Amino acid sequence: MTVAEAQDYIYTNIPITKAMGMKIEKLSNNEVQLSLPIDKNINHRGSAFGGSIDSLFLTTGWAFIRFLIDHYTPTPIIVGSRGETSFIKPVLTDFVSQLEMPDEVEIQKFLSTFERFGKARITLKAGIYEDDELYASFEGDYVVVKSPE
Numbered sequence: 542m543t544v545a546e547a548q549d550y551i552y553t554n555i556p557i558t559k560a561m562g563m564k565i566e567k568l569s570n571n572e573v574q575l576s577l578p579i580d581k582n583i584n585h586r587g588s589a590f591g592g593s594i595d596s597l598f599l600t601t602g603w604a605f606i607r608f609l610i611d612h613y614t615p616t617p618i619i620v621g622s623r624g625e626t627s628f629i630k631p632v633l634t635d636f637v638s639q640l641e642m643p644d645e646v647e648i649q650k651f652l653s654t655f656e657r658f659g660k661a662r663i664t665l666k667a668g669i670y671e672d673d674e675l676y677a678s679f680e681g682d683y684v685v686v687k688s689p690e
Contacts, residue, residue: 542568542607542608542611543568544565544566544567544568547565547568547607547608548564548565550607551563551565551600551604557596558596558600560581561577561581561582561593561596561597562577562578562580562581562582563575563576563577563596563597563600564576564577565604566637568604568605569608571642572639572642573601573605573608573639573640573642574601574637574639574640575597575600575601575604575637575638576597576636576637576638577589577593577597577635577636578635579632579633579634579635579636582594586631587633588632588633589631589632589633589636591626591628594626594628594632594669594677595626595679597636597638597669598624598626598638598667598677598679598681599621599624599679599681601638601639601640601665601679602621602640602665602667602679602681602683603621603683605640605665606619606663606665606683606685607619609648609651609652610652610655610685615688615690616688617655617685617686617687617688618685618686618687618688619683619684619685620684620685620686621681621682621683622662622681622682622683622684623681623682624679624680624681624682625679625680626677626678626679627677627678627679628676628677629675629676629677629678630674630675630676630677631676632669632671632676632677634671636669636671637669637670638667638668638669639667639668639669639670640665640666640667641665641666641667641668643665648663651663651685655685655687659686659687660684660685660686660687661684661685662682662683662685663682663683663685664680664681664682664683665680665681665683666678666679666680666681667679
């Protein structure tokens with residue numbers, strides 16, 4: 542799945558992402574970054590709306606998992622089962638969520654569990670940084686299950 546294909550997929554299947562102006566900046570085995578413009582995701586205090594930050598984080602992990610399972614047919618169901626966001630500093634400009642890439646052993650365990658049982662769980666982390674300073678962090682659990690199709 543290319544970045545362009547993933548972008549089209551989220552806009553089609555998760556329509557709110559288009560309204561928010563969400564962009565997939567990078568999507569690979571080594572790096573995942575999604576962004577949002579502040580002007581479409583601003584709150585009454587002039588900073589990024591917390592719900593938009595949460596949505597960006599959740600979709601960042603979702604995009605990585607969708608990339609990992611792209612070769613399965615039919616496409617498995619991905620569910621965010623738990624998420625915790627820490628808001629450290631107000632985000633005042635356009636912002637990017639950077640996935641903390643899980644190690645290869647964890648990814649292979651996740652995929653082999655899915656292949657064996659038809660479902661698997663993985664915990665992913667992400668952050669929003671500006672000038673190497675952390676503004677918000679996320680940790681969430683995702684569950685993937687075989688599609689009933």
